[in-house]
Amino acid sequence: MHTITLAAGWIQTGTGLGNDIKSLIFNVAIPAMCGVFVVVVGWKTKAPGPTIMAVIFAGIVWGLSANMGALKDKTTEDITNYNGGSRLSRMDQ
Template sequence: MLESVTLAQGWIQTGTGLGNDIKGLIFDVAIPVLCGVFVVVVGWKTKAPGPTIMAVIFAAIVWGLSANMSTLKNKTTEDIVQYQGGPTAPRGDE
């Protein structure tokens, strides 16, 4: 029985490693490439500077937000804690 736990633990570690690799691949490669493709397609289809500039701005926002996910996560956590009254605020009927 102990062997099956060890085997399961190994699979969990392997899955976690693959998940982290895939996450890195998505955030470091896929999103920037898709943003570039988006700008090129909009520029090619419209052949106008206005929509192409807006596509560049939108792609930059998406790329920037995806690159700063850890900062956004920490800021969201801070906002939630502050909204709840901080870490020392009484909870419920205390």
């Protein structure tokens, strides 16, 4: 009896497209949308206060999306420490 993997090429193609789309989102779409956000807020309000806050907010969003790998490692570390850390009694929870 032979084992046949159906749609093996489609699976690899989908994985490749997924990685490319993820790269486009994080490297192009998020920075572009942050820029559009700042321009729109500046255009609509025509005031420096809200525009500066929009720049700060866009910088935070852009920075967090650029450091997604570091955030993933930190989250994994926190979960591992929580699961393997000190045992809590029922009363502590």
